[in-house]
Amino acid sequence: MKKAILFICSLCCVLGGTFTSYASEMQTNELLIVEEEQTAEAIAPTIFVADTSQIYTYTMMQNDIAQLTRMFPDKIQYEVVGQSTEGRDIYLLILGNPKAEHAVFVEGSIHGREYITTQLIMHMLLNYTVSYDTNEAYQEMLNNVCFYIVPMSNPDGVSISQLGEACTEDENRLSFLRTLYKIDKTGYQSYANYLARWKANANGVDINRNFDAGWNTFLEHTNRSSEKFKGVTPASEAETIALMTAFSKRDFDCVLNYHARGEVIYYGALGVSSELSAKSKSLAQLVNSVNHYRMIDTTTSSVCVSGGFGDWVMMVQNTPSIAIEVGRGECPVSQSEFSSIWKKNYNMWEFVSYYAKNVK
Secondary structure: OEEEEEEOOOOOOOOOOOOOHHHHOOOOOOEEEEEEOOOOOOOOOOOHHHOOOOOOOHHHHHHHHHHHHHHOOOOEEEEEEEEOOOOOEEEEEEEOOOOOOEEEEEEEOOOHHHOHHHHHHHHHHHHHHHHHHHOHHHHHHHHHEEEEEEOOOOHHHHHHHHHHHHHOOOHHHHHHHHHHHHHHOOOOOOHHHHHHOOOOOOOOOOHHHOOOOOHHHOOOEOOOOOOOEOOOOOOOOHHHHHHHHHHOOOOOOEEEEEEEOOOEEEEOOOOOOHHHHHHHHHHHHHHHHHHOOEEEEHHHOOOOOOOOHHHHHHHOOOOOEEEEEEOOOOOOOOHHHHHHHHHHHOOHHHHHHHHHHHOO
16 A cells, blocks of 8 residues: 555635635645555546536546545445436435434436536535534534435436537437427527527436426426426436435435526425425525525416426425525526625535424
């Protein structure tokens, strides 16, 4: 066994007021020493999510998961809970003490073009881990509440939105995308714009309409599309099943679904008990007290529909859930907005952990 030197790039980025002295010691050009077997492939890896000026891709996320779980094995674990339509792994990260009495479920990027939510989630994870040793509030949080995180629920959709046709080498898939554009193109400036605004998975199914929770009531799109097609049956998609698998790991006190855009918090679901509705509203109020996003009751809003993951969590799993919509501009939300999104949300999980411990 030899000492391998890991070069941690760009950790001098802004991580809000909680970026402590421990984290500040890990600036650009400084070194962290860890024990591992030296190999020819041992190089100086980068934590990509530390650089918030660039779009955050699936490949970058994979790298960061590998590096962060190696750097903080006592704080972060991961497993693969499924694969996407195109064969990309869907990851579940476990942040904190898996034996903790309380647990919170977090997911992002269920819609492809909303990939800035993955960057926010991974940046929060980085902040909590590098700050842990010198931040007593974070220690208390992660010792008593465990976070189960699916940072990118729809990696194919994210790749289509970010990379366009470079997302795949499968000619059949490319032909499929071109065909859908010919059907859907009204309202889109170009084929490139159509792909950039892609929400669905690679099958043209909107994952957030594919859950068996009011699925029969949603009839907006009857054909495969870049958005709003619910699938031929509930839970027909691999990504839907992966999220259900991740959620089955244990009982959760509450669920955070990250979406973009609008700076709003959706709470509630049709047909649930008044007690569960009150818990969802209470969670929304807590989050609102931190980021000051506008609250909207989904049961009275015309823009909200059934068949989503949050609906399934509340209607089937009887667990309080909210959707947090970050960003103001058109989707995909511009990278220039990340700093503002971060400042309003960076310490959110600390507050949610208090909710998890006290919800009845």
